[in-house]
Amino acid sequence: MKLISNVIAMGCGARYAEALSLARKAGLTTAQVDSVIRPRRMSNGFYGAVGQYALHRDETAHRFAISNAAKDMAYLANLAVATGTVNPMQAAVSNACAAMAAEGRGHRYVPMPADFIAARNGLPPPTEAPMKFHRVFSRPKSGPR
Numbered sequence: 001m002k003l004i005s006n007v008i009a010m011g012c013g014a015r016y017a018e019a020l021s022l023a024r025k026a027g028l029t030t031a032q033v034d035s036v037i038r039p040r041r042m043s044n045g046f047y048g049a050v051g052q053y054a055l056h057r058d059e060t061a062h063r064f065a066i067s068n069a070a071k072d073m074a075y076l077a078n079l080a081v082a083t084g085t086v087n088p089m090q091a092a093v094s095n096a097c098a099a100m101a102a103e104g105r106g107h108r109y110v111p112m113p114a115d116f117i118a119a120r121n122g123l124p125p126p127t128e129a130p131m132k133f134h135r136v137f138s139r140p141k142s143g144p145r
Contacts (some may be wrong), residue, residue, distance in 0.1 A: 003079060006072045009046045010093045010110065016050045017114040023122045030054045053111035057125075064118035066113070067106035 016037075023033045034051050037043055049062035073094035078085040100106065102114050106114075115125055 003072055003076045006069065007076050007090050007093070010069050010073065010091050010097070012044065012046045013050055013113060014093045014096055015112050016047055017117045020050075020054055020114050021117045021123060024118065025121060043140055050111045050114060053109075054114045059109060059112070061111050062109055064110045065106060066100045066108050066110060068098050069110055070094065070101050070106065073097055 020033060022032060024030065030051075034055055037047060037050060046062070052058045052061035073090060075086065076090050077094060079085075080090065096113060096116075100108065100113060104108075105112070105116060118125065
């Protein structure tokens with residue numbers, strides 16, 4: 001049961017970290033994202049930990065090391081093989097944990113992938129000023145609409 005619980009938690013954390021980076025690249029602040037997520041159904045205890053770290057840099061928001069998460073993801077991969085279960089989400093989370101550990105960040109806690117993903121996307125830590133909005137979805141100047 002612990003492994004099942006951890007894959008849900010780590011999957012949520014990975015999605016939140018990625019969403020925060022994408023939102024910041026689009027010009028939103030972490031506080032803006034938090035104001036929409038926290039009071040609604042998308043919020044949960046794990047989002048609370050990720051949000052607490054992203055907003056307030058509280059490194060004690062969830063004291064579970066990335067290296068432990070990576071180990072649990074490896075155990076879960078073995079469980080999936082043993083049970084013949086397809087597990088693409090767990091594999092993505094496992095790869096993210098392995099990437100952090102490979103950079104010497106395995107000792108960091110699980111809310112901190114938000115910084116790792118942000119850095120991979122050329123962003124400063126979340127408490128710094130957001131980047132300017134880049135129009136991503138522009139229509140072509142000519143042709144059918």
